[in-house]
Amino acid sequence: MADGGDRDRAQDEARRLRTLREYRIMDTAPEPAFDRVTKLVADLFDAPIALVSLVDDCRQWFKSSYGLDVAETHRDISFCQYAVNDERPVVVPDAREDARFAENPLVTGDPLIRFYAGVPLRAYNGAVLGTLCIIDREPRLSFGAREIERLEDFAAIIMAEADLRRTVIERDDARHMLERALDFSRIATWQFDAQTDALNWRGAVAELWGEDYETALSTGEGFFERLYPADRDAVRTVLGEAVETGSPYATEYRIEHPEKGVRWMAARADWDVRSNDAVLTGISVDITEQKSRQENDAVLMRELHHRMRNLFATVGAIISLTRHAATDVDDYVERISSRLDALNRAQNVLLGANFLTGSMHALMREVEAAFPRIRWSGPDLELPENALVAMALLFNELATNAVKHGALGGRDGRVDIEWTQDSEGDDRRFRLTWTESGGDALVVAPERTSFGTLLMERSVRNNLGGTIERRWEPGGLICIITLPAKWREA
Incomplete structure (x- = not known):
């Protein structure tokens, strides 16, 4: 039970000290509102000393002091600590006759306390922060309930002023916090x-x-x-x-x-x-950034709409032209699927970037994944959407033909793709070479122009504004493509 009581007292004291800190009144400058009360109390009770005393963990500090020049004393020798600990008024008629204070240095020395009367200063939550007290250098044997009640009324005035002060501080803090939050937001x-x-x-x-x-x-x-x-x-x-x-x-x-x-x-x-x-x-x-995003989104939606129209037009053309070149339904399905796969590769590259342009290297990685024996090298270039789709269809036709009629149809065949782009000059050129090698059979030029060939020529000449040259060497097809160099490096 004793241990439990000690814990309760320790918790009460911790709560009291937290409340005292809430008021942020310790060690502040003198304020007329408090000094007027102590002077009035001293006059009313004809006391040479009146104090507003606040008690922290190790000292009592005087917020207002009438008749005493000392700013604080140690808590161990304070009279006010008894009112704080017991949470009730304390009256000492003659300190020399009280065993608690007879040897106290404040009694035996300056200010020579003989009489003391102090009442608790209660905070809004009931915690006792200190006392309002009067001190006399002469004993007073009559200080009854009426006098204590009057002193408590003045203590209530002191706490009303302290609470008003605390409220103003909290209001100012809240306003400052709000203004800082507004600044940050x-x-x-x-x-x-x-x-x-x-x-x-x-x-x-x-x-x-x-x-x-x-x-x-x-x-x-x-x-x-x-x-x-x-x-x-x-x-x-x-x-x-x-x-x-x-x-x-x-x-x-x-x-x-x-x-x-x-x-x-x-x-x-x-x-x-x-x-x-x-x-x-x-x-x-x-909302400037929000408006900018909205405008960018509108531009992007218009561009995507334009792209989708182009894509549908491309798909429609492939379906229509493939129908005339196919020998039967299975051949038609195979050709359509292959060319749609090429379009899908181009779309994958565009989706991985900004929808509007795509990387040449990213496209070549897609082509290599579909045709593993293709090897490539050259600078990475940023291709616009129409050029990327044209290049994807071009590589698909070349690779498909290589599988059916060229080097990729054999076990050891391969394709090497190399390209360069001039960096300076008005007549800058992009040059790409497709070289097949290692095929099992002798490669010869086709007897007639296929739809795939027409598609490649259309992609290079019409869409990209360049030229395409094909040579059927004994080791395999060599295709050379030359275009105006309009693409920047990625």
């Missing part, structure tokens, strides 16, 4: 008085509106001067409707920021009624 708050045209700002105003906001944006007219000219009439209309009807205000507009140029803002506000006056209270948020 890039939000400006404002109030607009429609009758006086006054405009007041807080938060991240300098960042959003410019360093000169205090003078340039102190009125509604100053606000409109900063708006982008083309947006002023629309904003005036929205604001006018809100003022006339008392409805919420919400709009988006551009401003001319003195340091950052044109920026987009979103504003939201509602009416704050005070007596007979009403002010419009709201926030402004910079």
